[in-house]
Amino acid sequence: MVRTKKSPEVRSNELIDCAERLFFLHGYENTTVNDVIREANLSKGAFYHYFVSKEALLEAVATRLAERNLKELQPLFEDPSLDAVGQLNALFAGSRRLKLDMAPQLKNSFNALFKPENVALYHRIDEALMAVSLPLVAEMLRRGHADGTLDAPDPEASALMLLQLRLSVAKVMHKALQRQEAGDLDGAAAMLDGWMRTYGTAIERFLKLPDGTIEVTEPGFSRAFLEA
């Protein structure tokens, strides 16, 4: 068998792939560096050439997830045909589409992230997402405030508020999935719907937008996602 020489970047990415898979499958706490190198078919010495610790690997997994997220969002934030409200609605529409397309994987991820052994993983992903999103959302609010589309006198602080609210989606999503698993699909869908509507209302009111401007959800979405 010919052993192909891989570039450091390819190797490092392979290690992140393996770690991500194992973290989500077995939990961050339950995954050892040995598990990762076995999966990646690499020596311990080679591993430590790329990452100083399991903690560093966690950081890399979270950063890469956030960067991929950023890459998907970036074009939307740069679309000159959309004002700030159009961008917000495009973000939510994109997020709904993604949720329906990737429902099974997302549900697994949500369930994995809320396990006690994944607190560190959840936290890091959260921080990494916040770090890449904050400047983009702040810039969008600054522009929207300047052209009168919305009202956000302190764009940085307002962006932090909006993103902070965004984080509770994950919590509610997890609760709804638990409720569905317990056999109460109607209750789960109603809870998710109610929360998403209130989230939209919160954004509209906070940015002084007319009622019904922001479409976080649409009729039937919650049930479709839960059943997908």
Added chain:
Amino acid sequence: MVRTKKSPEVRSNELIDCAERLFFLHGYENTTVNDVIREANLSKGAFYHYFVSKEALLEAVATRLAERNLKELQPLFEDPSLDAVGQLNALFAGSRRLKLDMAPQLKNSFNALFKPENVALYHRIDEALMAVSLPLVAEMLRRGHADGTLDAPDPEASALMLLQLRLSVAKVMHKALQRQEAGDLDGAAAMLDGWMRTYGTAIERFLKLPDGTIEVTEPGFSRAFLEA
């Protein structure tokens, strides 16, 4: 020396005291069950009589912190002389007083909670606080909506939003403390002030209250807290 026999409740509380002290001092990850029993002067067997694991001890620490918090808040939520807006403002005034009175301890706690080895501790406290506060805040919003003091058609979802926003206080507080440590007191105070004002604005707008109704902060507070 006479060994006094302590009730199970006293013993269990002593263990939680020791754990809380050690978790905040050395970090949750760095504290072992052995450290706790040594500090509490108890045998391993006795420890496991009270808690099945370090994880269970963490749960107990978080729950007790949240229950103490609840005990302090409860009278305020039951004060018949205050409407919902009065209660919200009393909550913020109480929180400012507490922050100034306990500034050194609180700053230590903030710094401890944001260390990587305390992710689980932070998360648990967060969850426990959310669990005890959510019904109280939801009930306050329900009453305020019913008597026309404020507008919150879905009190549960709205309470979750408000508490979620509340969580970003800790993040901003931590950032401000880091900035102050780096020598930029003015910048740190301005950041904290700006964030608190925006937080007040967010609450007012979300609950359809007139501008200036909610007093999250007052002039000079942020600087006084940072310098205390």
